Amino acid sequence: MSQDHNRGKRIREAMALNNVRKSQALAAELDVSAAAVSRWQSGGHLSLESACALAQRLDVSLDWLLLGRGTMDWHRYNTLSPAELQHVMTLRKHPQSMRTLIFNLLAEIPARS
Incomplete structure (x- = not known):
């Protein structure tokens, strides 16, 4: 995925709301490098596989995380x-x-x- 500063902002927001303060700890949980998490927070490249894992770990809607569509918690009420x-x-x-x-x-x- 291409550079998207708004997506990076949403990632930082979701991390803050989930009390994820350490990028290194999140990286370890997702089995990626700390540099990858830092890159995501800056709006850099994010694979679909990593985006899915990140959305699941942070308990946020994938649509919201990637596209800014809907709300952060939309996935909880979409059934x-x-x-x-x-x-x-x-x-x-x-x-x-x-x-x-x-x-x-x-x-x-x-x-x-």
């Missing part, structure tokens, strides 16, 4: 229950105009605390 899947499939049968009305209605319903 649909059978009922939720049925609702999605039902929504898809309706035209976009109807889906928009339904989404607007749902947005107006206060969330439970």
Whole structure:
């Protein structure tokens, strides 16, 4: 993967939130060099295999880590229950105009605390 300073920033953020203070310790856990971890933190080359291992170790979404897409913890909530899947499939049968009305209605319903 190419140079990406925003990705490096996300890696540093995930490490801080997971109290990973020592790059050398993280490198040992991932079986890579400390220089590799330092390079990742600077936005340098990161293989897909290393990215997957890093995301798993830091318990962050791979999409967020690599692309900045979604949220850091999106991976924890991305599984649909059978009922939720049925609702999605039902929504898809309706035209976009109807889906928009339904989404607007749902947005107006206060969330439970």
